[in-house]
Amino acid sequence: MPGVRPADTIRILVATDSHVGYNERDHIRGDDSWKSFHEVMCLARERDVDMVLLGGDLFHENKPSRKSMYQVMRSLRMNCLGEKPCELEVLSDMSENFQGAFNHVNYEDPDINISIPVFSIHGNHDDPSGQGHFAALDLLQVSGLVNYFGRTPESDNIRIKPVLLQKGNTKLALYGLSNVRDERLFRTFRDGKVKFFQPGTQKEDWFNLMTVHQNHHAYTETGYLPENFLPAFLDLVVWGHEHECLIEPKLNPEMNFHVMQPGSSIATSLMPGEAVPKHVAILSVTGRDFKVEPIRLKTIRPFAMKEIVLSEEKEVKNLAKRQDHRTDLTRYLMTIVEELIEQATDEWKEIQEDDTEEEPPKPLIRLRVEYSAPGGGNYDCENPQRFSNRFVEKVANTNDVIQFYRKKALASRKVASGADMPEESVLAQLAVDSVRIERLVREFLEAQNLTILPQNSFGDAVSQFVDKDDKHAMEMFVQDSLKSQIKHLMGVDQADEEDLMDAVDQHRSKMEAMFAAGELKRTKKGKVKPKPANWNSDMDGNWSDAPGALIQSSDEEEADHDEDDAGSVVAPARGRGKAAAPKKTAAPAKKAAAAKGGRGKKKVVEEESEDEDILMVDSDEDESQLFVKPSAPARATKKAAPRKASPAKRAPAAPRGSGRAAATGGKSQSKLDFSQPKIQANGGSRKMRELSGDEISDDDDAFEPAPSTATVRSTRSKR
Numbered sequence: 001m002p003g004v005r006p007a008d009t010i011r012i013l014v015a016t017d018s019h020v021g022y023n024e025r026d027h028i029r030g031d032d033s034w035k036s037f038h039e040v041m042c043l044a045r046e047r048d049v050d051m052v053l054l055g056g057d058l059f060h061e062n063k064p065s066r067k068s069m070y071q072v073m074r075s076l077r078m079n080c081l082g083e084k085p086c087e088l089e090v091l092s093d094m095s096e097n098f099q100g101a102f103n104h105v106n107y108e109d110p111d112i113n114i115s116i117p118v119f120s121i122h123g124n125h126d127d128p129s130g131q132g133h134f135a136a137l138d139l140l141q142v143s144g145l146v147n148y149f150g151r152t153p154e155s156d157n158i159r160i161k162p163v164l165l166q167k168g169n170t171k172l173a174l175y176g177l178s179n180v181r182d183e184r185l186f187r188t189f190r191d192g193k194v195k196f197f198q199p200g201t202q203k204e205d206w207f208n209l210m211t212v213h214q215n216h217h218a219y220t221e222t223g224y225l226p227e228n229f230l231p232a233f234l235d236l237v238v239w240g241h242e243h244e245c246l247i248e249p250k251l252n253p254e255m256n257f258h259v260m261q262p263g264s265s266i267a268t269s270l271m272p273g274e275a276v277p278k279h280v281a282i283l284s285v286t287g288r289d290f291k292v293e294p295i296r297l298k299t300i301r302p303f304a305m306k307e308i309v310l311s312e313e314k315e316v317k318n319l320a321k322r323q324d325h326r327t328d329l330t331r332y333l334m335t336i337v338e339e340l341i342e343q344a345t346d347e348w349k350e351i352q353e354d355d356t357e358e359e360p361p362k363p364l365i366r367l368r369v370e371y372s373a374p375g376g377g378n379y380d381c382e383n384p385q386r387f388s389n390r391f392v393e394k395v396a397n398t399n400d401v402i403q404f405y406r407k408k409a410l411a412s413r414k415v416a417s418g419a420d421m422p423e424e425s426v427l428a429q430l431a432v433d434s435v436r437i438e439r440l441v442r443e444f445l446e447a448q449n450l451t452i453l454p455q456n457s458f459g460d461a462v463s464q465f466v467d468k469d470d471k472h473a474m475e476m477f478v479q480d481s482l483k484s485q486i487k488h489l490m491g492v493d494q495a496d497e498e499d500l501m502d503a504v505d506q507h508r509s510k511m512e513a514m515f516a517a518g519e520l521k522r523t524k525k526g527k528v529k530p531k532p533a534n535w536n537s538d539m540d541g542n543w544s545d546a547p548g549a550l551i552q553s554s555d556e557e558e559a560d561h562d563e564d565d566a567g568s569v570v571a572p573a574r575g576r577g578k579a580a581a582p583k584k585t586a587a588p589a590k591k592a593a594a595a596k597g598g599r600g601k602k603k604v605v606e607e608e609s610e611d612e613d614i615l616m617v618d619s620d621e622d623e624s625q626l627f628v629k630p631s632a633p634a635r636a637t638k639k640a641a642p643r644k645a646s647p648a649k650r651a652p653a654a655p656r657g658s659g660r661a662a663a664t665g666g667k668s669q670s671k672l673d674f675s676q677p678k679i680q681a682n683g684g685s686r687k688m689r690e691l692s693g694d695e696i697s698d699d700d701d702a703f704e705p706a707p708s709t710a711t712v713r714s715t716r717s718k719r
Contacts, residue, residue, distance in 0.1 A: 008168035010088070012283040013044045016055030016213070016240035017264035019125065021068035028362060028396045032301050033060065034071035036265040039299045040280055041079040044116050047282055050088055050167065052080075052116060055240030055262065056123025056179060056213030059136050064126070069139070076145040082115035091171075091199075092164035097149045100138060105147050105163075112144045119163070121150035121178040123213040123240060150176020150211070155184050158194045162208070170287055173199060175210035175234070179241070182215050186222040187517065189229040196231050207285050208233055213240035216261065227252050227259060236260065236283070236290060244273030247281050247294045260292065267303050270366040270400065275305045298351050301361050301396060302344035306336065307368040310379055320377030330382045333367065334390065337401060340365045341394055362396040372406045452504060453481050454511040472549075484511065 018037040024030045037058075044052050059068060086107040094104040107114035120137055122128065128135040140146035152158055158180075162173040175196070180188070188194055199206055215224035216239050230237060234257045236249060245263030252259060262281060267274040278300045282293040311317050316332050319325040344363035352358070371379040381404050388401035395401055450458070461477035488507045489500065528549050535546075 007087075008170050008286055010051070010165070010167045010170050010172055010285045011047070011049045012209075012285070013040070013047065013049045013052045013280060014055070014238055014260070014262055014283050015040050015052070015265060015280040016211075016238065016262045017057040017123070017243060017266075018054070019057055019060040019264060019266050019268055020072055021064050022060040022266060022268050024065065024067060029301065033266045034068065034075070035299045036278075036297060037072065038075040039297055040265060041075045043280065043295060045079040049116060049282060050086070051165075052118040053174075053209075053211060053238065053283075054118065054120035055211045055238050056121050057125045057240065057264075058120060058123075059126040060268070062126050062129050062136060064136050069136070073140070073143065073145060076118065076140070080116045080118060080145065081113055083113055084115040086114060086117055087167050088117070089166045090164065091166055092162065094163075096161050097163045098141070098147060099151060100141060100148075102142060102144070106141075106144045109144060114144070117147055118145065119147045119149060119174065119176070121176040121211055121213060121240075122148070124179040127179055149174075150178045152178055152180055155180045156188050156193060158185075158188060159197070160195065161197045162199075164199060164206075170285060171199075171202070171206045172285060173206045173208045175208065177210070177212045177214075179213040182223045182225065183220075183516070185214060185225060186229075189225075194229075196233075198233065203233075205288075207288055207290065208235045209238070209283075209285070210234050210236070211238040211240065216242045228255055230255065230257075232256060235288065238262065242273075243268065243271075245276045245279050247279040247292070249292055265297060266300065267364060270303075270305065270364065270397065272305060275303050275366075296351055302348040302363040303366075304340040304344035304347075304363060305366040305368075306340055307370070308336070309370040309372075311370075311372065311374050316379075320373035320379050321375070324380075326380040326382060329379060330387065333369065333387070333402065337365055337367055337391060340367065341391070362394065364397050365391070365395045365401050366397075367402045369402060369404050370407060371404050450508070451501075452485055452508060453478065454508050454515060456512050457481070457515050460515070481511070 018033065018040070020033045020037050022033045024033065041052070058072065061068075064072075088107070090105055090108065094108075098104060102109070105117060106112055107117045120140075122135050122137055126136050128138070135148070137146055137148040141148040147163075149163055150160075158177070160175055160177060162175045165172045165174060198208075210230065212225065212230075218224045218226075227237070232255050234255075237257060237259045239259055239261045242261055243264040244261065246261040247263070249258035249260040251257075260281065260283075263276070263278065264274070265278055265280070278297045279294045280297065281295065284291050284293070310329075311320070313332075316329055319329055341363055344365065345360045348360050348363070369381070371381055373379050384402050384404060385399050388395075388397070388399050391401055392398045457477060461473045464473035485504060485507055489503060492500065492503050
């Protein structure tokens with residue numbers, strides 16, 4: 001591009017799926033994940049990039065250990081803080097992109113010196129959960145280390161507004177979509193309930209970059225995000241969640257945008273896609289043009305994989321017809337593993353510096369062996385774990401070096417319990433390395449006949465138990481399913497056994513259909529009983545994960561409340577009025593403040609026109625209908641209203657009705673007590689002085705028509 005200046009180029013380090021904390025209890029591989037993440041952050045500082053973009057799954061668990069959190073915060077602080085000023089200018093309303101107590105980018109915080117900002121969405125491993133719906137990224141954001149964007153408060157009504165950044169003459173619109181369950185997101189896109197917003201001015205000058213964290217391939221009919229669901233105005237999509245590294249952008253001819261899949265920075269499974277060399281990339285954006293510079297990671301543990309078919313191997317294909325050939329077969333397989341170890345070590349040395357004296361790490365080795373014997377013969381294979389233990393001092397995965405499988409298909413087979421199992425061919429494809437929990441459960445249950453429990457919800461509960469480490473997922477699923485069935489059967493008139501079974505089957509089918517359509521939402525975690533006095537968290541683990549910690553019924557909950565009430569002392573009321581009266585009057589005070597702030601806001605727009613934010617418009621709607629005059633300073637009223645109502649809660653004893661007067665008018669407050677009006681007046685004047693131009697934004701209501709904006713804002717305020 002002629003005339004390109006470095007001042008007009010935005011350089012972004014792109015990485016996804018760091019999975020910090022993966023296998024951290026392994027004495028060999030426990031530090032691999034945070035070491036690779038630290039290398040990524042060191043590259044950002046060494047290459048002097050303008051920002052870092054993370055595409056989800058920064059942590060392997062949504063409740064990362066203290067060790068994982070420490071290593072991530074240490075690396076971010078070492079590489080992202082500094083005296084070098086960040087040259088990126090934010091043009092959008094930051095409160096629309098970043099939620100929480102600090103709803104602005106960290107490098108504009110006067111108390112923190114950020115030289116390289118990090119922008120990140122959450123993935124399916126580190127998604128929000130628990131009370132307050134917080135994610136691990138919320139902790140990093142509140143500490144000023146990460147800019148957490150792309151949240152999805154409502155998975156069935158998604159509104160994606162970009163972070164607008166500018167450097168020189170280059171304008172970047174950064175879109176983010178954090179992970180949503182694939183089937184639900186597919187339905188939301190299909191129903192047209194996903195809206196993308198574009199800058200309201202100079203649309204053709206913006207480079208539109210988006211990062212997502214969803215299935216890229218169609219594992220099931222609706223279990224992925226098709227590329228053609230995304231809008232055509234995008235220029236580049238950074239795709240997270242898929243671990244295979246496809247770092248070179250590929251053009252989608254139908255949508256006319258490029259897709260880049262950086263892959264993971266650590267191997268979390270022994271699959272062919274994980275054996276591909278791991279890379280990150282530096283994305284350079286100048287105007288509407290971009291280029292990608294791949295960088296291979298050097299701290300990744302070497303990984304070599306090979307697959308053989310014994311019946312096609314010249315050295316051993318005739319062993320199936322011989323007796324006592326296990327020793328010969330084992331010796332041949334050991335030779336292949338030794339070659340793989342040497343190959344992995346040589347590849348690691350090639351990418352290291354010439355003067356490095358570091359000892360090569362133990363590699364990951366996987367040998368897949370198809371041992372179906374032709375002509376009625378049989379291959380006598382050694383136990384996989386015993387075979388793997390032969391390489392304890394040479395490999396990192398000492399228990400699963402080899403994997404035997406057969407492609408021979410059987411009609412069906414029985415286990416000791418009498419339950420039907422899937423066919424052998426299906427089980428061979430559902431190897432532990434590549435299995436998805438939902439698919440494994442579905443294939444197993446297709447051979448069964450569930451009577452009460454819905455099948456798809458069952459698979460989702462198992463996935464929550466395995467992937468999210470939710471100890472109560474299965475317990476809550478079974479409990480809720482039984483409650484629903486019992487409630488349905490109680491409404492059935494007197495009938496014989498066959499009619500009852502038909503009613504159970506119909507209700508189960510109805511629940512499955514509701515879950516498939518997204519109408520049956522996952523049950524939130526119930527309340528937890530008080531921790532017993534003799535419970536030792538260090539020895540017994542977290543009390544909330546114990547089997548008997550959840551309150552199972554309303555009777556237990558009432559009994560629990562009775563115990564709490566018996567052991568607590570209620571403080572007497574200070575006045576004659578009821579204690580709840582001030583709370584009821586707080587809401588009208590907020591409405592009054594909001595209406596009053598609308599008139600003052602218009603003056604701010606006229607006086608500070610140079611500092612106003614870029615307005616957004618919905619890409620699917622008419623631009624003239626979306627540019628409306630702002631009517632209420634949302635952030636100012638949220639901060640001011642509680643202070644106005646707070647004196648009413650602290651009011652001393654007063655005549656009846658004084659609490660209501662304190663919340664509605666300043667004149668009535670002066671009659672409460674002569675010792676406090678001066679403090680309240682000072683507090684009120686202090687509140688008026690704090691209402692500066694920084695707090696009053698003029699673009700909250702410019703994204704869309706006022707009614708829908710108010711609805712979204714009220715929903716967020718409730719949360």
